Amino acid sequence: MAFEDLQAELSxxxxxxxxxxxxxxxxxxxxxxxxxxxxxxxxxxxEDLVRLEQELEAQFIAEIPPKK
Incomplete structure (x- = not known):
């Protein structure tokens, strides 16, 4: 897949x-x-998408309730 196609899909x-x-x-x-x-x-x-990916991942991890 071409770089431009991936960028368009990400957008x-x-x-x-x-x-x-x-x-x-x-x-x-x-x-x-x-x-x-x-x-x-x-x-x-x-880089901005890498940061977004990391921020979202951190949010989702924080939403996971601790195991008992």
């Missing part, structure tokens, strides 16, 4: 995330998948 996913916050987990997983594709193909990964 679309980010727009969806802003417009449909109830699907935040699913969109996070899709963004993560696309970033991993970029990494696998040796493409440059935008």
């Amino acid at each position: 679309l996913l980010l727009n969806q995330m802003e417009n449909q916050p109830e699907d935040k987990h699913e969109l996070y997983l899709l963004i993560r998948e696309k970033l991993n594709e970029m990494r696998a193909f040796g493409m440059p990964v935008p």
Whole structure:
């Protein structure tokens, strides 16, 4: 997949995330998948998206209740 295609898909996913916050987990997983594709193909990964990925992951980890 071309770099421009991946960027376009990421942009679309980010727009969806802003417009449909109830699907935040699913969109996070899709963004993560696309970033991993970029990494696998040796493409440059935008730093702001890497930070977003890390921030969302931290939020989701914080939402997990501790095991008893």
